[in-house]
Amino acid sequence: MDLSLSGKQIIVMGGSRGLGRAVAEALREEGAAVLLASRTAPTPREGACPWSELDTGDRSSIERFIDTMPWERVDGLFVNTGGPRPGKFDDLADNDWQAAFTSLLWGPVLLIKGLAPMMAPGSSILFNTSSSIKMPIDSLLLSNVMRPAVAALAKSLSIEMAERQIRVNVIAPGRIATERVKELDQYRALQDQKPLDAIESQAASRIPVGRYGAPREFGKAAAFLLSPASSYITGASLFVDGGQTRAL
Numbered sequence: 001m002d003l004s005l006s007g008k009q010i011i012v013m014g015g016s017r018g019l020g021r022a023v024a025e026a027l028r029e030e031g032a033a034v035l036l037a038s039r040t041a042p043t044p045r046e047g048a049c050p051w052s053e054l055d056t057g058d059r060s061s062i063e064r065f066i067d068t069m070p071w072e073r074v075d076g077l078f079v080n081t082g083g084p085r086p087g088k089f090d091d092l093a094d095n096d097w098q099a100a101f102t103s104l105l106w107g108p109v110l111l112i113k114g115l116a117p118m119m120a121p122g123s124s125i126l127f128n129t130s131s132s133i134k135m136p137i138d139s140l141l142l143s144n145v146m147r148p149a150v151a152a153l154a155k156s157l158s159i160e161m162a163e164r165q166i167r168v169n170v171i172a173p174g175r176i177a178t179e180r181v182k183e184l185d186q187y188r189a190l191q192d193q194k195p196l197d198a199i200e201s202q203a204a205s206r207i208p209v210g211r212y213g214a215p216r217e218f219g220k221a222a223a224f225l226l227s228p229a230s231s232y233i234t235g236a237s238l239f240v241d242g243g244q245t246r247a248l
Helices: 018-027 059-067 096-119 140-159 179-192 198-207 215-226
Strands: 009-013 031-040 051-053 074-079 118-127 167-173 237-240
Touching: 018 031, 018 074, 018 179, 018 215, 031 096, 051 059, 059 096, 074 096, 074 215, 096 118, 096 140, 096 179, 118 140, 118 215, 140 167, 167 215, 215 237
Parallel strands: 009 031, 009 074, 031 051, 074 118, 118 167, 167 237
Antiparallel strands: none
16 A cells, blocks of 8 residues: 655654654655654664654753754654653652653643644644553553543544644554563563563463564554545544453
């Protein structure tokens, strides 16, 4: 399928590693121009893409990013803020809650406000969330609270921006084999006092397809939702999780 991405200009947040990197690579393979936006500079592997520093937890960083944008037109935005600190209710301090809200919700709101005037009809915004928007995940309380709020923001924006022909969707990964998921598995292994491979085997056993997803599989799904090939899809949430989320 031709995704009609050739010549499109798409910002990929968190593109220096993990899911953001996979999305950037999928978009580049389809001919899109990609601007990486992250707190840390990309490794040489992503050196072919221009990069701008962006920290959604810092308002001044967001303002600098918008003011120094190398493009006058934005055709797509992959909103990818990374996961908040793991922990249960009693593990989390006040500043953990504030940091999660600022980074996952308020920062993207400010960013979209600044970029919206550059987005023409046919543009697409895709929020990366988590399967926690449907089913709470043990020991990820901040994600369980903040991610559904992000999904509600996306749904509301999809309605308000429809008159400008700007589509807004959500993509929700399950257990994709990234550094972040490895870190969460290590956290669970420490909490449960079990070997890491036992935690990974247990997690895989709860996924109907029987394995973790590959970043490339996620990247291709995100590229489709960001592309003109999905021109009649807005306000939707796509779960890329091997069937793990059982909620309707």
